[in-house]
Amino acid sequence: VADSEFDTDTAVSRLAEGSYTTTITPRWNIGAAPNGGYLLAILLRALGDALPHPDVLTVTAHYVRPPAPGRAAVEVERIHSGRSLSSASARLLQGAPGSDLEGGECLRALATFTDLDREADGRPSYVDGGPPGLPPPDECLRGDGRMPGGGSAAIGERFDLRLHPGTVGWARGGPTGRPEVGGWIRLADGREPDLPLMAVVVDALPPTVFDLGVAGWVPTIELTLHLRARPAPGWLRCWIRSRFLTGGYVEEDAEVWDADGRLVAMSRQLARVPRMRSERRREWR
């Protein structure tokens, strides 16, 4: 797909070694803030440029504050470069025009890259389970980015998302009481999936806690992604589940499987759960 939305909106320009510039667009927003996975994908583009290995194996982001639409800086610091693995830290910064960006850090990530095609020889494998069971896409519910409080998410327009009708009860009669959500997902403009896209996919479905009756902004504090294989073209299947909502925090565990039935990505994020009155905030912290 020429001029794919994802490629355009995550592009980085190299200014010097470890220094990049990018433009944040509101097209991947949830409410007034950019989706955390979208911001991480931007860092993955810069990390992929700065590191010698082609594939992200694992990356963690800690979210500090949401950037505004417009220009932002990306800085990459290489930590280590070995035969089969290399790692680096990256951050996205934004400040007033002309500022020195001090205090303007929006998120920080730590990543290790590898060559996913080169590592498997002679190693054992074991898979417990398989892709999530989903009705065909045409029998699922279209995710349209609408939120419980009446808001909407622009990111809903970037994806073709078909949600399992046994989940997202909050959007129909009422919460299911089960904090899980699953569905088929692919980019709306037909651009095929790759590894950086997985950062967005695992963060693009509605929060699991909506089906516990929680409404409002569920900001990501931390997101860790493990990549196991480069995704095949076609639909992805994603399933996200939470088991513990305690102390004001919830984990969301996601799995992404590709059209060939292979596990592509696992993620876990820690998110903050709002108090039970519906509240919507623009700040992450």
Added chain:
Amino acid sequence: VADSEFDTDTAVSRLAEGSYTTTITPRWNIGAAPNGGYLLAILLRALGDALPHPDVLTVTAHYVRPPAPGRAAVEVERIHSGRSLSSASARLLQGAPGSDLEGGECLRALATFTDLDREADGRPSYVDGGPPGLPPPDECLRGDGRMPGGGSAAIGERFDLRLHPGTVGWARGGPTGRPEVGGWIRLADGREPDLPLMAVVVDALPPTVFDLGVAGWVPTIELTLHLRARPAPGWLRCWIRSRFLTGGYVEEDAEVWDADGRLVAMSRQLARVPRMRSERRREWR
């Protein structure tokens, strides 16, 4: 417990803002390399000193190379400090005496701290399941640090570890074929658990893949820990499970529950699995 092994061996001395020194001991080794959780606990001590909030909420470490016993430097860089959350990056460095430590980075961590007691008011809670079902400690198998290849782990002497007899088949008749391991765990010297100890606990049981017939060194590439509550005194219950061993990597998901039956910690690590001939290596990469 005065002079507890854990407090002594994870102590850091502050040299200047963000700069600490520590001494790595081989008492927490697995084979010839220090346990990754032990090294992370050292970074958590320095992070706790440098950040205004008392409790680690989430931390991720990427492991680069194992340090040798002896002096090491810890550097902390503050990223953000807000009302309810603060975050920082930390790294452990070691080099030849008199070197400038360039290239001597052993691990890098990214952490967010909070006050775990202050956040829960008015927020919903949900717990799917409970502590793992374990026979009483006296009916479990004593973990003694022995490894499949005949090696041993000094870390085994730091803990009183009682393993579920339905796991660790590799240490008795033969592998169970199920990549999970669980048991009771507490420090051998009676020192009660706290949050930094959780970094060691989730990394102190034998690798799950030993029960798939894998033998040898299973180095941690990345470890992420979420903390949900300060642990009560007494025995901890830990359960670790893997679902996907693919492409030469496996995830280990751990849960730690305290003596009051509360979920204290969740972790996921990504580890590298050796080829099927038994091989033991001193390098992590």
